[in-house]
Amino acid sequence: MTDIQQINFIGNIKKALGRSDAKPRLFEDLIQTAPNADDTALMKTIHDRDRKTGLTLLNKFTEIAKTINTKVVAVENGAQIAAAIAGITADRDAEWGDEKSIVAWDHPLVNSLNLTTAVQPIGVPVYFPEDDSRHAPAEAFRKRSETALIGVTSADFALAETATLTMKTRPGRPLHVSLLPSIHIAVVCLEQILSNLKELYTLLKWDPEQKAEGLTHSMAFITGPSKTADIEATLVHGAHGPRELIIFVLTNEIIDC
């Protein structure tokens, strides 16, 4: 589908560039289309990374996170995370709803926490997206998200150097769970920690699995809780998004991340 406005618009650019249509340029000639030696080496480094290096990255991640008001907690098993989330839930006040509630992704790692059981004693419900490929259930789940105290997600990767979480959008994992609740809690495995943005982009660009999936319709990088400095350059947390971000890193368990 090419419209007349597009033809004129692009034609105008060609004219400004003094381009003749005699030899059209190809996009493929402008970009690198296959991994070079550096890219391949970096992918191998990421792939072969051992547990010890992983723990070093976790330390870096934790240290940087501290500087941006983000708490990183290393834990050995899911039960500890569930107990910690129950503790946080009991400790904080509801912001948007009258009652406290939790919304969570439908994700193997999140499901394995058995959150529902963990927070039952304090009488807090946990909601999961039932079927977000249809209108009514998706709307109903978003309503839950609007009033929830806590949103629990996982992430695709965690970047140590900037304390960043990255996530593509997939069924059962709506964007609003990390956005609407007052507190965002993310659960990731040690193996998901990368060094930096460069490693992430190398994977996104060259890793066959990542490439096949693409960036999806929406990919988010989350670094710290919502913040603003728009009034006299004074830093304030909780402008529009979550006012608190807590990240649990599973260091021991072998789980499908």
Next chain:
Amino acid sequence: MNSSNYTQKARSAIANPALHTALVNLQERFGKGAALGYQNFPEGLDLRLKAHDIRMGTIENLDVILETLTNNIRKSGGHVHFAMDAQVAVDHCLDIARKHDVAMAVKGKSMLSEEIGLNHALAAAGIETVETDLGEYIIQLAEETPSHIIAPAIHKTRQQVGRLFQEKLGIPYSEDPPTLTLAARKALREKFLKADMGISGCNLACAETGHITTVSNEGNIRMSTTLPKVHVAFMGMERVVADLKDHDILFRLLSMGGAAQSMAGYVSYRGGLGEKGLFAGPREFHLIIIDNGRSKILADPDFREMLCCIRCGGCLNVCPVYGEIGGHAYNSPYSGPVGAVVTPLLNGINRHADLCQGESLCGACMDACPVNIDIPRMLLLLRQKLAEGDKTWNVQVKSRLEQAAFRVWSTLIQNPRLYDWFLKTAFVGQKFLPGKNDMIRRLPFAGSGWTRSRDFKKVAAKRFMDRIS
């Protein structure tokens, strides 16, 4: 017409101590922070030079890159529209709004939307548009215009914001930033959940993947583009990179240049939403790509470099002139050194003649620019066009008198005898001018402007050449 306006606004900004404190803080924090940050990149300071080459490469292949971006967005079910000027861009947005029965739109900060006058157009069509970046929200409530590209309300004090919120939001007066932020959080939450349309700008699109990216720290852009049923993004035609490799570099430089951050709080890649869109989220994604004078800049090899700009606002954070006169004097959403080049090129060089003449050519902007744009070169070139006139850009000579004076001066200094005579006459003549020691307090005629704020050195009794020979 804007000339007196510039001087007037600059004067009142200079006389405003609260604004000064804010601008000093801003420049201390962001300007110095970015300078330090550039040194700490693994690639070092050379990254800026590399980024400049990448940007030029993109600009020189803009036709191919924009077509690829468009095809890739459409492939994933997104809509792309092209707009040669502001009116067409606004019309596209109004069409989409009508199709979706939009009554209210929430908006992320976008200087481009200010450039095309989007809010006024939507208001005229009966659509309420709410700015959601805290700074933009403040100035929207105050019915003012942004004075910085990324810190639009930098000119407002906490007391002013306190009174504004007391009046407009009906909350008790407070000058505590967390309390005020919480009030805005509550007020805007309702708007986010109710809005039918989310509007955003675009920091950098990626042609290879078919996405735009938006950057914010508050999360307001994520809210605006995740909750309403339709998302409309506005993009200046140059705000695109070819692939993820380029994106990596430019994105890191954007965060550092703009806010001295290694990584902004929230970065979102957005592309087409498939056939049906998302349930409980946007059903449609529209990208409006805008020219509005940019292809004219592209066509001029001397100014083409300006299209490398990624609008981080980094040059404002170091500019000594911006630091004194603030953003409003620039009479455009684009202020500071970037505004002093872009605004005349987009809106008329004569009309905004004061902008390039007001800058000091100190070069701080170029050092602070994450993509190393030679802004001083272009400021000088604009001055040249104003001095000599220019057909392509339709520039009239700004001052015939000044032009004539320089012609006389040129003749004078090329003729030694005439020059000697001039010096002697001036030496005698200057005795009649008010002065002290070897300085003249007030020059006559056209020279009076020069001595309004400084003294002029007297002509010496003996020429330099005579003294050494």
